[in-house]
Amino acid sequence: MECSAKNITNIQDILNEKQLEHILSKVAKPGAKIVGYDLKSASAGLVGFLGDHLRLKLYVKEDLIKEIHLFIKSLPMNNQPKADFITQNSFNKREALLYKIFEEIDDETCDSNPWRPKAYIYTDNILVMPDLGAEGYKSYPSSKYLDKNHVMVTATSIARFHAAFANYETKKTVLENKPYNFFDEYGHVMTEPVFYDTPWLRAAAKLTSNLLKEFSTNSKCYPSDLEERLVDLYIRACDDIKYYEGTLNVLIHKDLWFNNILFRYSGDVATNAVLIDFQCMRFAPPAFDMMLFLHLTTTRSFRERHESEVLRHYYTVFSESLDDDTKRRMVSLNYDLENFLAWCEKARLFGMLLAAAIFPYSLMDPVTAKKTFDDPETFTYLLEVDRSVPVIEHAKESNVYRIKQLELSEEIVEKYLLRR
Template sequence: MSRELLSAHSLFTEKQMHQIVSKSLGLRCADGWQVIACDRRPASAGLVGFLGDHARVTLHVKCNGLVKKIRLFVKTMPAANPPKAQLIDRNFYFKREAMALRLAEEMRGADGPNPWTVRAYLCNDRMIVMPDLATQGYRTLPYNETLSLPHALIAAAALARFHAAFANYIAARTARDEIPYNFLQEHGDIMTEPTFCDSPWMRAAAKLSYNLLKTHSNKFEQYPQNLEALLTQRYLEACATLSEHENTLNVILHKDMWINNIMFKYDGNVPTNALLIDFQCLRYGPPAFDLMVFLYLTTEREFREQHEEEIIHHYFTIFSATLEEKTKVGLKDMKYNMEELVQWCERSRMFGMFEALGIFPFVLMEPLAAQQTFDDADTFVRYCEEDRSAPVLAHCRRDPDYLRRQLHVTEEFIERYIMQHSTSSHTVTT
């Protein structure tokens, strides 16, 4: 992997370097320190994340006669793909993550023995800078791996602490201002949904699902003749379910908990904590949506059938234990309890499945192949908004696991939401 020596000023302004060094080393700007070298290398071979360029940067800082290394993980706007940069700007992805990280600071998400996220050194609408968590013993699992039960329970606990911290934040803001706190009233301008709605991206997802089934499913002949239209309708219905709902708890949702966005720490081979990273796809709604997205992105059907109930119960146990007393009172008045959570999990299952169907083609592809396929400025719009079937089906022929993960969820979606709810005479207008 290549490494580039460069001036720190080519990456950061003077003010930004002061902020990074001060937060990392605990130094006041008046203290004597100097950045004497800087090196940068790609965060990994291939596409490590879809909505930005990712690098590992090391600042060599001289302080009190000693040279200290500050190891950073840096996410920036795409440099070589203008259509992707425009997509990110247009849909506020960096602004959402910057807002989430600032909120996490207020909610003390990086504090305590079991933090649920990382403390950012710098976050704005062009750049996110945080410590390289590998130096703290955290790591992600391989992009195509599914979670064991210990990993799933640890990750669900982190998600529970995230949601509980926000519920506590709502209660504190409401008590402080003496009026119910409305998160969307304050941040709704950047929380618009660009893709998980009636969008070209969503319709391209339906087209891909149809072509995947037609090519590879031995159940295809059992399905209705107007299958692509039915998929489009059901995908739209799934997207519409994720919103703020009255008379229940609503929180900020990570909504993108695939395997690369969860980092684990270990004692030997046993996971002891998980951190949630990458909040660019933030949404707002009932917590169960995050749970269902998480389960469908990181586990397989047999695992869910065996362990889903245990994971949901564990989530709620940690969630309840993390709540402050004034928050508990509000949730009791709202009748938000384990039974309510289970009901919402079933209501949000449809969205969780569609989220997996929508992003699996991107995130389960081998990273170098994904970079060549989905990070090419010449084909970016076509594969995002028109039809991504050709490159995805070509990769399915090379990678049986890539095909299997997508095919199984697609067939489950049809089993649950088309075959059980539609007939061959069902008419759909698209």
Template sequence: MEHQTKMGGQRRLVLEEILNEKQIHHVLKQVIGDTPWDLKWSEVRPAVDGIAGFLGDHMKAVLYVDVLGEIKKVHLFVKRIPENNKPKADFIDEFNFYRREMLMFKVLEEIPKEGPNPWCGKAYIYSESIFVMPDLAVQGYTTRHYLDTLDTQHIFITTTTIARFHAAFVNYETKKSIMLNRPYNTLQEYGHLLVESTFCDSPWMNPCAKLSTSLIKAFSSKPYRDMPDMEEKLRKLFLKGCYSLKEYEDTVNVLVHKDLWVNNIMFKYENDTPVNAVLVDYQALRYGPPAFDLMIFLYVTTDRHFRDTKEKDVFNHYYTVFEESLTDDSKKRMEGLGFDRDNFLEWCERARMFGMVEAIGIYPFILMDPKTAQKEFDDPATYEKYMYEDRSEPVLAYSMKCNVYRDRNLEASEEFVERYVLKEL
């Protein structure tokens, strides 16, 4: 029996075309257990009207299951390799994006489960082509609007989650080291997966420098708007920032999420107050000092005024939660590495350049409304041009229509020029 739903004017989505019978049984066994069940029907729809995330097709499904005469609804969130954009599918496969997220869920199986406020979700299925997870929206979690910058409450609750995530991983490596009676290093085992694909000297980075130059020339009122050779200066410094995210031998390293924009953070509320944040989408996973995640998070979710006035409070809050979440054995390991509050604050400054490059690189995509982003950046005919040559045309055109989009993209590029380019002149 086909389980399907309409997609407006598009072809119907059919459950059996997304999950095979074995996968459906695997999911329902985890949800329902060994109790006999019978799948009666299902509904499948796109997660949003447009692009829900850049690295895959995203869907929501509801399975109506007869369990001992009672219909139980099983709500799922599904992410799979794009079907209609082969260049993007090849990009995802070549650079191990889904395999990196598989690694994260594998590690999570060895990390003690959290209480009522987890820092991550779970996956019923994780493979090289598809992920099937509970739909956290049904559990009361929601994301912010894609153009939102986060206020202090949301920043601090997310900072708590990021610190707990990093501490859990430190505890994981500490425990593995004790069990193996030798220092355990995740990168040594999985380094073939944790390689960079875009934030390195790659064709994807060159259009970032071209676009920043175009934005400044088109919209900035700063005296440096016509700086000679700006594009080349930016390109060299962008790459310097990119290569700063790596493993360092003289400090603690963790699995770094590296993609902490508002769509990858889900909030739960009580009386309109955020009480927990959950991190989702680990396909951009890297390995390096934890400060990189925090700086990425701040640069892609806040404005310059917030960072200028509140970032030190955020840094201190992170370190307090991180330290409190460590086991005694992990605390001893941190002492041996000389990783204390002052050292962490030094790392935050060292990670700043990468956080800025990340914001500059992904803002054009994540701050555009999903339907327009799908039209502009998910068309196989123009995909490679906008990814690897020049994306200025669609970005400048959309900037003329959306002031917030224009201002946030421009502010990020201007801050980078003022912090790094002008200092080298």
């Protein structure tokens, strides 16, 4: 077998023989053999920021030759500082844990109308799953904002994800005949690796301040200690997202930007959304996912017009997806629509601040992002010290990149620093 992409590692350096046999057992008839493959990068640019992403096409001989399309995420092969960052902060360990839990979750609609992908291999070093692109799923361009159709379809999948985990916790409680608390068992994995008072966060606040000073027509109205006050806001937002006693906590995705949501269509209408890339998951109230999703993917005017409807739709789907035992648990927690909406307001600061921190990466076109943020020589400096120069330079060249970041940054200052 020969790899068709000359600059990509051979398949034997990605997957061992036992792993390949395991994949075959999931996708082919007994006795099937791999007779060839094509392995290539998933994109010329960055598909995601926490790993290398590859597409693998296996040619498998059963009665005839058939093609198996796979998507692989592995530790970076050419950026050791990034690989160390991923390992030290347990990003892959989190995702592997979640896929283990997914296998325990009984979701009868997952195959026909999935809200998540399957995974054939999931370890601390590698994730192998079907290539959803080959099944017709598409990502939405980050240069645009989601319209109402895409928002509602995604809210449905987020609600089903949260409900599936709520049902899972309830079933564990019934099986063990005592209250089950996921955080008690896996809290050591769920600790926040990045979004607390870290150099990464302070660099995010520095960039927000510098963007506003460079581009905002309102900058003269802003406090002279803008960066310091933004640091305080970022830390406040960090302190808000955590496990809370006495209310509903679920596994939340916490990274629902455009590349982590894939859509299936009927004509031009989005009919289903699949959530991918769970490396940043946390255990916290569900509202934190919804508020981050809305601030990452929609305009301020969209939220002003439609946020209430979207949140109510989410809550309806969530409630309808609960089993009877979990519905009773929600009553005991006083978790109803009013309570959920109150949590959304509490989660708003986090949604806005984390979106502002992610935007410089997620809004940049993939090829430029790879050149900017995936260089081993500058990776740590841009991550932990200051990423203002390349971001501001790109914002001068790209109106979309500048306007999206500026709109959210100005809204943050207006809502949390200027209003009294």
